[in-house]
Amino acid sequence: QPCCQSGDAWYFRVGFTFEHRQLQFAAKVPKPCCSSLGVQSSLGTHCSIQRLLGRFTDRLPRELVLPGIPGKQGQGLSREEPACPAPQPVLQVLLCAEVPQQTLADFVKDSHALHRTSPGHYERLGCLLLLQLCMGLEHLRRQNVAQGDLCPENLLLVECPCPPRGQQGQKEPLGLSLPRLLISNFFKVQEKQRPCSSSQEQDWSQGLAAPSPPAAAELNVGRLIYQILHVDISLENILGFSSKRLPEIPSLSIYSAGLKRLATLLLHRDPHERVSIEQARGILQVLLWGPRQELFARSRKSLELLRSWLEVKRALLLLRFAENSAGARASPGLEEWLCCQYFQGVTEYTLYQVTQVLY
DSSP states (O other): EEEEOSEEEEEEEEEEETTEEEEEEEEEEETTTTHHHHHTTTTOOTBBBOOEEEEEEEOOGGGGSBBBBBTTTSSOTTTOOOOOOOOOOOOOEEEESSOEHHHEHHHHHHTTHHHHHOOHHHHHHHHHHHHHHHHHHHHHHHHHEEEEEEEEGGEEEOSSSOOOOOOOOOOOOOOGGGEEEEEEOEEEEEEEEEOSSOOOHHHHHHHHOOSSSSHHHHHHHHHHHHHTTOOOOOHHHHSSSSSSSSSOOOOTTTTTTHHHHHHHHHHSSSTTSSOOOHHHHHHHHHHHHHTTTTTTHHSSHHHHHHHHHHHHHHHHHHHHHHHHHHHHHTOOOOHHHHHHHHHHHHHHHHHHHHHHHOO
16 A cells, blocks of 8 residues: 655555554665665664665566566567567565655645644644754764755654554544654765865855765755745755855744754854754754753853753653653653653753854
């Protein structure tokens, strides 16, 4: 059953019955332009990276293929037919663990009304999707691998299995709940260091146009922020703006100003002034879970203040989980897991650096 089409593959839902249990998988059929299967099969497990379980092809043994007619079984070959079979394309089918519901491009296209009616909710979803993307890109860079074509058409969204609290048995539309984001195509990086050319303008434009430099990830994530927020920003438009004259992002929620600031930092013309994917991940975490700028309105920013804020927030997080467990609430979902990842690894020192850049 067809379920999704990305920029580099078609996806079909496949069901199996094993020991009276129904198992759902996705069959991925790469398009002819896809050339990252070998890289993908060697990647380590990560929540934001598509997992491959197996690979199949439709190639028949040579002795069973009619010369000049790929895929047909031959009996009684004519003497007039050529002796060598014509080359035939190989259809590859890959079995994936997660069944994608739609691409990020579909999600953005279908969410115009949600962005207008619930801007705070929608832009928070955008921050959470961008956070998952940055975490996946960090994982890839540690393995000297980059995303092959970082565009909304190649980022998959998987519906989370855990239903919302208090609505057991009722499915909320994908556009209203947080989906899991998956990166699905990759390539090997030859150089891990970020390229620095003598001409900043040339480096800035080449990083957007070509997928190979590692620094292109920062530029493309900056473009994704505008696309998620329904602000038109094509490659041609970007190259005509300086970093201070990027298209305006409307201030619709408490997340708008932070996302605008992050996009400006990611799309800076000077590669030395751009924030990295790691810094972008930290900025998104602060936008989602604090500390907010109001914390520093009455008290001077200091390591002691940030340490106290962290201790209070961690205590409140544990208390909330304890209350949910005692009240037989649903298990923690994806957003709670991402929140725990943040408070587990963040320190007052990293918070100080991130808030200095963001505020």
